[in-house]
Amino acid sequence: MKTRDLAYIALFAAVIAVLGTIPAIPVGPVPITAQTLGVMLAGAVLGARRGFLAVLLFLVLVAVGLPLLSGGRGGLAPFVGTSAGYLYSWPVAAFVIGWLTERSWDRYNVLRGTLVNVVGGIVVIYAVGVPVLKAVAGLTWGQALTGGALPFIPGDLFKAFAAAAIADVVRRSYPVIERPRRTATTR
Amino acid sequence: MTLALYVPVASPVHRLPAGVKLLCLAALAVLLFARPTPAVAGAALVGTLVVGLGAARLPVAVLARQAWALRWFLLVLFVVHALTADVVSGAHTVLRLLTLVLAAAVVTATTRVSEMVRVVELLGAPLRLVGGRPERVGLLFAMALRFVPVLIERADRIRAAQAARGGAPRGLRALRTTVAPLLVQLLQMAHDVSEALDARGADDVPVRRPGGA
Amino acid sequence: MRFRRSPAATADTDVAEPGRGIELRGVGHRYGDRVVLEGIDLQLTEPRVGVIGANGSGKSTFARLLNGLVLPTQGQVLVDGLDTRTQVRAVRRRVGFVFQDPDAQIVHPTVAEDVAYGLENQGVPPDERAARVAEALERYGLAGHADHPAHLLSGGQKQLLAIAGVLVMQPARVVFDEPTTLLDLVNARRVAELIAGLEQQVVVVTHHLDLLDGFDRVLVVDGGRVVEDAPPGPAVAAYRTLAERR
Known part of the structure; x- marks a missing residue:
């Protein structure tokens, strides 16, 4: 791994951290926080490997005691609470998004990107998050889904679209995923 | 680092190696899920408070903040359990969750970021075998x-x-x-x-x- | 001829010949189809070398060739006889590099940690490291800021920190890429004085022409070629003529 890759990984860990400082948008009963947008962007801009590591780095920064989750949460508590499953799924989500993005790189557009982000950023995250919520809180499947998935879907769909729209612009002006021809990065 | 959640106090809990504290936390989590009764969860909660507020001399506010953040969730959880199952399972689930979150907060508040980083580097050491550089x-x-x-x-x-x-x-x-x-x-x-x-x-x-x- | 081996560089510099300076032999560089530099043959042994030219003329790439940040797509760059392509580590230990934007160069949260970074890479033992960091901070007027967060420094202080982080490694030569472009007059002058006082060979890429006072040799780069190679007076005059013809 080149130094440049390390810098990109650190950058996206910082991006996810800064997105945590954006106040949550109240849409109906459950607010949208911006951090999963950062997770999606990490995969869509950096690709599978670097995206995974960026999110992992962010989670390690949180776990060692920095209050970088939205609302100033941090330390080990979020990793054993009800949201634990969602956090654990984030690196996987970034990896899946990155993997799918790399494979659709030549034909990438906002629509394809949105689909990719839905698969990685919604399906994967809920697939891990909801069962963990069910186990930790001792809920039934129905309760876990109504409490831990349904209210977030509109916001997550919007984030999937937003991440794709941003990734599409970045892809055209500063491609980091190296699929097609390489482009100049230095003056 | 000023933004860390570490609370500097000269206590035996603070002096424990970070790895030991993390192992204790993991053991506690295993115990709480393996023995799901209100008695075990209650005892664990008392134990956590004794370690956190007694031995580690953390300010009450540090732990209260964590509990306070969870208040609505715990309340809803209790009500849901009371309605669909019974009060005992509600009490147990709420206690278990609260205990784990507080115990994790105690570990975080008593362990310097730099010590945690060392544990991370230690955990990453096997990466060397596959060409990684922890x-x-x-x-x-x-x-x-x-x-x-x-x-x-x-x-x-x-x-x-x-x-x-x-x-x-x-x-x-x-x-x-x-x-x-x-x-x-x-x-x-x-x-x-x-x-x-x-x-x-x-x-x-x-x-x-x-x-x- | 002096033949001083820097202690940290002994591992892979057995063939270094300090008298040879920086040599570019038939050097060209292209990104994809775009030719950035071509046909450059130079030997730079003078203590003070300036490089001037319009935006996009290839100056920055030229600077980056000198310590292996960019490798030539044609020809060879040799530093004290070491090829940047095959001995990039040894080359980088001899050639320090200061960037235009100090924000791009400062990677550690606090001032002292950042200055220590390069020494850590060189494997300098902690005691010596601490001493050299303290000395560098003192010399560049940052002694009071050792534990301060780097992002709270002023622009001028940040550039001094960036320079300290490079010079603490004691490179034999230092390349500056537009070191004063982002600075105000006071700080620019301060950096200019600092550069003037260095013992090392210095290569400065700049738009600030007064930075070149007292330089031994100035190269004018235009359209990827070195179009003038002269003392500061004639070189700056040639650059002015070039600019007026546009």
């Missing part, structure tokens, strides 16, 4: 923390530049005209940083082969 974890940490203020500054700069040209775009347009250019600038900066790191000896292989960019 000693780079420190560099990654430093860069990520250094990028946070730079990122906020660049975001402000873009916002100001757009305001100067007639107001910041809102809604979907902002994604393309503000967020995406910001990200491109940041990627360029990260690239420059990596060059500067290489110039100071960060890597041992050529960055670009001839013909590469």
